Structures are given as C-alpha cells and as structure tokens.
Amino acid sequence: MPYVDLYCVDDYASIFYTTNTPHGNVGGFNPDKPSIIILHPLLLDSSWLSLQFGDPRLTSIFNMVAFDMRTCGKSSSRPTGRHDSWVDAADLAICHQMLHLPPCHILALDGISINCALRFAVLFPELCLSLTLCNVPAPKELDWMHTAYDELLYSWRHAEDLEAFEHVAKEAVGFIVGKNCDPDLQDDLIAFWETSIPPVRMLRVAETQAVLINRIPLRKDILSIIKQPVLIVHGEFNETCPRKYADKLASQLVNAEGGAFTYTIKGGMNSLSIIPQNASLLHKVLAKFILQLPRVGLNQTPPVSDWKGRMKTALSTLAELMGDPSIATRDSSSSLSFCCLPQAIIHKQSEDLRQYRKGIFAAFSPLGPDGRPTRRYSDRRTEHWFTSEENGLSIAGNSFLLVEHPKQREKKPHSLQDRPADSKLRRANQNPNVVEKQVILRGSMARAVTTAAQSAAQLQQYVA
Numbered sequence: 001m002p003y004v005d006l007y008c009v010d011d012y013a014s015i016f017y018t019t020n021t022p023h024g025n026v027g028g029f030n031p032d033k034p035s036i037i038i039l040h041p042l043l044l045d046s047s048w049l050s051l052q053f054g055d056p057r058l059t060s061i062f063n064m065v066a067f068d069m070r071t072c073g074k075s076s077s078r079p080t081g082r083h084d085s086w087v088d089a090a091d092l093a094i095c096h097q098m099l100h101l102p103p104c105h106i107l108a109l110d111g112i113s114i115n116c117a118l119r120f121a122v123l124f125p126e127l128c129l130s131l132t133l134c135n136v137p138a139p140k141e142l143d144w145m146h147t148a149y150d151e152l153l154y155s156w157r158h159a160e161d162l163e164a165f166e167h168v169a170k171e172a173v174g175f176i177v178g179k180n181c182d183p184d185l186q187d188d189l190i191a192f193w194e195t196s197i198p199p200v201r202m203l204r205v206a207e208t209q210a211v212l213i214n215r216i217p218l219r220k221d222i223l224s225i226i227k228q229p230v231l232i233v234h235g236e237f238n239e240t241c242p243r244k245y246a247d248k249l250a251s252q253l254v255n256a257e258g259g260a261f262t263y264t265i266k267g268g269m270n271s272l273s274i275i276p277q278n279a280s281l282l283h284k285v286l287a288k289f290i291l292q293l294p295r296v297g298l299n300q301t302p303p304v305s306d307w308k309g310r311m312k313t314a315l316s317t318l319a320e321l322m323g324d325p326s327i328a329t330r331d332s333s334s335s336l337s338f339c340c341l342p343q344a345i346i347h348k349q350s351e352d353l354r355q356y357r358k359g360i361f362a363a364f365s366p367l368g369p370d371g372r373p374t375r376r377y378s379d380r381r382t383e384h385w386f387t388s389e390e391n392g393l394s395i396a397g398n399s400f401l402l403v404e405h406p407k408q409r410e411k412k413p414h415s416l417q418d419r420p421a422d423s424k425l426r427r428a429n430q431n432p433n434v435v436e437k438q439v440i441l442r443g444s445m446a447r448a449v450t451t452a453a454q455s456a457a458q459l460q461q462y463v464a
Contacts, residue, residue, distance in 0.1 A: 002016060002017050002018060002024050002025055003015065003016055003017070004017065004094070004095045004098055004099065006091065006094055006335060008331060008333045008334040009331065009334070010331070010334055010336060011077075011078065011334045011335060011336045012077065012078050013075065013076070013077035013091065013335070014075060014076050014077070015068065015069075015070060015075050015091060016046070016067070016068040016073055016074035016075045017046070017065055017066065017067045017068070017095065017099075018046050018053075018065070019063070019064060019065045019066075020053050020059045020062075020063070020064040020065075021063075026065060026099050026100075026101060029063040033061060033062055033063045034061075034062055034063070034105060034129075034290060035062065035063040035064070035065070035101060035102055035103075035104040035105070036064050036065070036104060036106075036107055036290070037065055037066070037067070037096075037101075037104045037105070037106050037107070038052055038064060038065070038109070039067070039069075039092075039107065039108045039109060039113035039116060039117060040066060040068065040069070040072065040109060040110075040113065040273075041109045041176065041274070042111065042113075042176065042208070042212065043072075043172065043176060043193070043197070043205070043208070044072070044176070044192075045068045045072045045073025045075075045196070046066040046067070046068050046074075047073065047192075048192075048273070048274055049066050049273070051273065051274065051276060051283075052064065052066075052107075052273065052279070052283070053066075055279075055283045057283050057287050058286070058287060061287070061291070062287075062290070065099075065101070065104075067095060069088055069091070069112075069116075069208075070083075070087075070091055071083075071205075071207045071208045071211075072204070072208065073196070079203045079207055079357075080207075080350070080353075081210075081346045081347065081348075081349035081351075081352075082336045082339040082341070082346055082349075083207055083211055083336070083339065083349070084211055084214070084215065084216070084339055084340060084341050085112070085116050085119055085215055086119050086318070086338040086340050087336055088112075088116040088119075088211070089116050089119035089123060089124075090123075090311070090314070090335035090337075090338040092116060092120050093120060093123065093124045093127065093310075093311065093314065094307060094311065094335065096124075096127050097310060098307060101127075103126065103127050103128065104127065104128065104129060105128075105129050105130045105131075105132070105290050105293075106120065106121070106130070106132065107134075108131070108132065109135075109273045110134065110135065110273075111135070111136075111137035111212060112208070112211060112212050114133045114134075114136060115137075115211075115212075115215055117131055117133065118131070118133075118218060118223070118226065119218075121226045122218075122222060122225050122317075122321075123314040123338075124314060125225075125226075125227065125228065128228055129228060129293065130228050130229040130231070130290065131228055131229070131230045132231045132286055132289065132290075133230065133232050133233070133249075134233045134234075134273065134282065135234055135235055135238055135240075135241045135246075135270065135271075135272060136234065136241060136245050136249050137240075137245060138241070138242070138245045139217035139218075139245070140215070140217055141212065141213050145240060146213055148175070152168060152171060152172060152175070153202075153205065153206060155167075155168040155171075156168050156169075156172075156199060156202065156205060157199055157202045157206075157356060157363070158199075159199055159364050159366075160364055161364065162366050162374065162375075165194070165198075165199070165364065165366050166190060166366075166380065169189070169190040169193050169194070169377070170186070170190070170377070172189075173186050173190070175240060175270065176189065176270060176271055177189070177269060177270055177271050177274070177275065178237070178238075178269035178271070180269070182275075183378050185275070186377060186378070187376045187377050190373075190377045191373045191376065191377075194366040194373045195367065195371075195372070195373065198363075198364075198366055198367065199363035199364050199365070200360060200363045200364075200365055202356050202360060202363065203353060203356055203357060203360065206352060206356050207349075207353065210349045210352065214345050214349065216340065216341070220252050223249075223252045223253055223254075224252075224253075224254050224255050225255070226253055226255065226256055227256065227257060228257060229256060229257045229258055229289075229293060230250075230260040230261070231260075231261050231263065231285070231286070231289045232249065232250055232261065232262045232263070233262075233263050233264075233272060233282055233285060233286075234246045234262065234263070234264055234265070234268070235264075235265050235267075235268025235269050235271075235272055235278065236264055236265060236266050236268050237268065237269055238268065238270050239270065240270050241270075243264070246262055247262065250262050261289070263285050265278055265281050265282065268281075308332050308333055309332075311333070312332040314332075314338075315327055315330060315332055315337060315338065316328045318338060318340070322340055324340075327340075
C-alpha cells in the first residue's frame, strides 16, 4: 500500500502518497525524468490533484508524487498540540528519504503547503531543486481571517443538522475557491467534506487550523538561506492572500538562484489548482520554469541510507536557527522533535484538542446509512429563508411572494421587481405617533354601516 509509517516513542503517523505511475508507487519512476512533489491545498488532499495528474504537459515529462499531510486525506496520526509547519517539513523529509526519492522540485499549492515547503528547503537543501509557491499568504494570519477561521471551526463542530453543516461548508467554499464558484465544483467540495471531515472527525480540522493560525513567521536571515530557484504564482483577484505579501516574500529571498520570479495569473481567484482555467495556466508556467533548470536524474544522486543521521543534522541546524541548543538533543526519529512553538501555544493547542474531543462521537453526521451524502448541495430547497445568497446574506426567495395578475400589476405604480436590488434587509421605521389609530364608531349597527357606506361613496367620487 502507498503509505509511509512514521513511528517512535511519542508519535505515530501513517502518510499516504500517490504517484503518476501505473501502480501508484515510486518504483515505476522513469530515471530520465525530473521529479515533482506536490503539496495539496488547505482542507483538501491528494485526491483533488486530478488536474495536475491528468495534464499531459506534466505527466509526460515529470515523475510526480503527492503526499497527504498527517491530518488530511487518507493519512492518519495521533492528535497532538506539538504540530507546526516545521513538523510537516520533517514528515516530508522522512518520507522523501524512506522512499529513496531523488532531489525533487516542490509545488506548494496553498498557504499551509507553502509554509512547509519553505522550511523543507531551509533544513534539507540537497533534497529540494526548486520551489513553486502558489498564492503566498501573509507572514501572520490577518485579523479578519483569524476571526473567520475561528467562527468556521466552531460552526463546523456544532452543526446540528444537514442545513447547518451545508451552510458552514458553503462559507468554506468561499475561502478555498472564492465568491464565484462553479455549482458543480461547489457540490463536489461539500460532498467531499461531508465524507472526509464531518463534525465527528473535527479533531483533524482543528489541528490543521492550529498549524495555519499559530504559525511563526520566518525571519529574514532564515529566508536568506534558501538558494534554490523560486517561482511565485499569484491569482490576480485573490482576496485571502493579497499580492503585496507575494512581492514581500520575493524581495526577502535574496539568495534564490537568479532571484525569485513572480507571475500573476489573470483572473485567478483563491485557488489555482482545482479550477481548470487557472490550473492550465499554472501548469504551463511550471513546466517552462522547471525545464529551463539543470536536470538531476534518479541515477545521479545515491539515496541516503541513514535517514536518522540526516534528521539529527537537521535538528542541529534548527537549533542554531532558533537559538535553542536543547533542540539538538531531541529524538531524531520523531517529527514532533522539530516543533518550534512556544510552550504556551503548545499547551493551548493541546487544550483545544481536548475540548473538541469531548462528545465527538455524538456529533452530527451528514452521511446516510450507506455512508454517502444524502443529497447534493444544489438539490436542496433554495427558497428556504436561511439560504445564503452570493453576498452572504440570507433572504427569502421570490417563491414566497404571491404571483400577481397582470392587470393588478398594471394598476400599481411600482412593482416588486422595480425595487433596487441592494441585497439588504429593509426594516420599516415604526413610530408610535404615526401608527394608524383604529376609530371606534359609537351607536347602533345600522348607523355604523350607513356611515361607512357614505365614506366609501365620497372616496370613489374623489378618486374619479
């Protein structure tokens, strides 16, 4: 099976990987082709890399392998608070050496993957030939993104029915893809989350989010260690990762071979890997970038046999960078030894996981008895008042309004469709002084009816 088992005294992880070979293993790699390691986007896994593995511009000239991070996809691990991007880089390095891969080009498709790729290039420069970084995030998570992720995680965990889970999943689609998402792609994303990370498996989402939010920015002196060629690809209309951070990172990679190149995909949104138009442009640029670099085949570099010794050397390098000599004394066979988080953050992450573990097996499951989603998101009743529109508001659809007769509509000076579509809830300003008061007529019923008839006759004459 295509798994790499990482086990030691304080940690266990089983890392799933897939390749573009007929049998899905690295034994079928062509020694004359360059090799690419693909790191998947946030909240997705290697199964969402079909556009990359199905493009002949890549598969025909490259050996390709993709790993699921320890908290994503088919990989499994023991939940821990000692998890950051340095740990992800150590996981990747151990898998790289245990599979006897040659030096590879790294394609990082999202913020959490970019953080892993940069640290991998710092600690293991001989295993990394180049870096291609897509949609570079801010060094620290933006305040509004931090709040949005917290609300998303809470709503995901406490969804009590299918409508609530679909609502929060649609919000997640906005983070991953953007506002204007294809309906079929939106259905596939929500169905994937319902199957892979429902509320009952919330610990995986919580640990992944902690890695993203609690990251510590790399200092300029650490970024200056990277000497590999770097290509930065950015979407033109990316809202979660502004372009200025890509330019800032490019300026800080002062020792990158030839300087860091920045390429903007016109019309690109938050995701450049799962939207066919954006992915096609990305593959074109990636192939040109790698093919102009010197080739390193499988037979040119012997595999590292003593991977534990190489990890020990990496721990010593990390200890020098962090200014903490105790890091060099940690267990080199454990990826968790590379964690550089302060003790306070480790404690907070561990406590958060402990809280999310409570009642986890009683959480809502959006799957049916057969283990599949009960419906597609597009098959729901769209006229429900809780339906989220494009601007994120929940308004009643037109199906709630009575259909008027054409003649009745002509009599009205303004129809309902003529009102401005500002997508905002309008509330009437009620004032007790202007509320119509009921008039009570005193006397007999005959007198009251006669008075009402006279008033109606006078009104008709006035209107005529």
